[in-house]
Amino acid sequence: MPVVPARDVARLLVDIGVLLQRSGAHTERTIRNLKRFAASFGYEPEIFVAYSGVTITVQDDEHEQSTTLFGRVEHHGVHLATVAAISQLSWQIADEPCSISQVRTEIQRIKALPHFPRWLIIPMIGLGCGALARIAGAEWPVAGITTIAAALALFVRMMLASGGFNALLVVMISAAVASIVGSFASLFGLGPTSGLAVAASVLFLVPGIPLINAVIDMINGYMTTGMGRGAMGISIAFSLAAGMLTGIQIMGVSPL
Amino acid sequence: MISDSTRMLHLLDPVVMAAVVSAGFGILFSVPLRTLVATAMLGAFGILVRLMLIGQGWSIIESTFVAANFVGLFSMILSWRFHSPCVVFSLPAVIPMVPGVFAYKTMMGILEFMRVGSLDQQLMAEIASNGLNTAFLFLCLAVGVSLPNLLLRGKSIRSVFGLYKLPRQKQVKPAPE
Numbered sequence: 001m002p003v004v005p006a007r008d009v010a011r012l013l014v015d016i017g018v019l020l021q022r023s024g025a026h027t028e029r030t031i032r033n034l035k036r037f038a039a040s041f042g043y044e045p046e047i048f049v050a051y052s053g054v055t056i057t058v059q060d061d062e063h064e065q066s067t068t069l070f071g072r073v074e075h076h077g078v079h080l081a082t083v084a085a086i087s088q089l090s091w092q093i094a095d096e097p098c099s100i101s102q103v104r105t106e107i108q109r110i111k112a113l114p115h116f117p118r119w120l121i122i123p124m125i126g127l128g129c130g131a132l133a134r135i136a137g138a139e140w141p142v143a144g145i146t147t148i149a150a151a152l153a154l155f156v157r158m159m160l161a162s163g164g165f166n167a168l169l170v171v172m173i174s175a176a177v178a179s180i181v182g183s184f185a186s187l188f189g190l191g192p193t194s195g196l197a198v199a200a201s202v203l204f205l206v207p208g209i210p211l212i213n214a215v216i217d218m219i220n221g222y223m224t225t226g227m228g229r230g231a232m233g234i235s236i237a238f239s240l241a242a243g244m245l246t247g248i249q250i251m252g253v254s255p256l
Numbered sequence: 257m258i259s260d261s262t263r264m265l266h267l268l269d270p271v272v273m274a275a276v277v278s279a280g281f282g283i284l285f286s287v288p289l290r291t292l293v294a295t296a297m298l299g300a301f302g303i304l305v306r307l308m309l310i311g312q313g314w315s316i317i318e319s320t321f322v323a324a325n326f327v328g329l330f331s332m333i334l335s336w337r338f339h340s341p342c343v344v345f346s347l348p349a350v351i352p353m354v355p356g357v358f359a360y361k362t363m364m365g366i367l368e369f370m371r372v373g374s375l376d377q378q379l380m381a382e383i384a385s386n387g388l389n390t391a392f393l394f395l396c397l398a399v400g401v402s403l404p405n406l407l408l409r410g411k412s413i414r415s416v417f418g419l420y421k422l423p424r425q426k427q428v429k430p431a432p433e
Contacts, residue, residue: 084288135352
């Protein structure tokens with residue numbers, strides 16, 4: 001009873017799969033959503049998700065057609081609103097099926113969902129890192145320095161990332177910036193907790209989502225994506241450490 | 257549960273801070289705007305559970321494990337309420353519990369070990385303890401976040417609990433030719 005050609009469905013599914021993987025969904029969620037989309041068009045796809053791309057085979061037994069398409073996941077960012085919107089759309093069309101061109105329009109709309117504006121992200125992450133320092137037990141002035149350091153480092157990271165540098169290099173440089181600014185807490189002599197300014201101001205660079213997704217993927221048995229994400233997370237953590245060491249050596253402050 | 261009002265005040269500071277942290281990271285991760293407040297509240301709740309358990313004399317790893325699991329459970333309820341995936345709530349909510357200071361101390365210890373260049377048992381013990389704490393705390397957080405996934409065995413929360421319909425806030429528009 002499928003009326004939509006297998007090729008169109010496969011193209012749509014690859015689009016959605018790449019979008020989900022790019023926005024930081026774990027593999028189980030990607031596959032579950034894709035199957036729900038395919039079911040509403042009357043197909044049952046075979047899906048293979050790897051770290052660098054998504055492969056989908058859609059078979060049409062009636063017309064003896066089958067299509068296999070591959071979509072490349074270029075970068076792994078985090079955009080949870082996209083994940084939420086796709087999940088919602090998949091339920092919506094499961095309840096009342098609609099035409100494939102309508103779904104495609106919706107996906108285009110979801111793809112264009114913006115991030116929060118920079119003038120909001122930068123101060124909020126600054127405050128967030130300051131609050132993390134405060135949770136770890138820092139005095140208020142130290143938390144203030146942490147706020148400034150994190151906001152500056154995030155600004156540097158956004159500048160470099162839009163310049164198209166290697167992701168690991170971007171993390172390293174912004175970690176160095178954060179710890180250089182954070183070391184001023186020690187230089188100003190803000191008390192015994194001043195080392196926390198360096199430790200907390202780089203926390204927004206910690207690859208939390210890749211590492212947590214890696215564990216979730218491995219729990220669910222998707223070893224290839226799990227290993228890929230874990231390796232990426234560990235590389236980011238190491239370049240973060242390298243950047244911090246650079247900053248601390250430049251400023252010559254003693255560790256915590 | 258808390259009789260002493262000064263202890264209440266002691267808890268209040270980190271709890272408010274945790275809400276700020278969760279909101280900040282929620283914005284960095286681009287959570288939907290309508291769930292931002294719930295995300296911040298969940299982060300505050302997680303750290304409250306952890307601090308209360310530490311106050312009861314639990315170790316930091318045990319209390320983080322239980323707190324992360326509570327975050328995972330409540331994220332299921334919130335996801336049912338707000339029609340959004342669980343990770344939207346649970347990922348920013350565990351960020352305040354990330355073991356940043358342990359990781360920093362581990363790194364500094366390794367650096368010091370390289371510089372000293374001789375077998376300093378005190379330093380070795382510190383590196384091992386801080387490093388293991390970092391690893392296990394991270395694992396606890398990951399298990400907490402993936403708890404909905406483990407409990408529902410890959411089904412979505414809707415197919416288990418709900419026969420509810422999504423709110424029709426927006427009709428799917430036809431394609432502009």
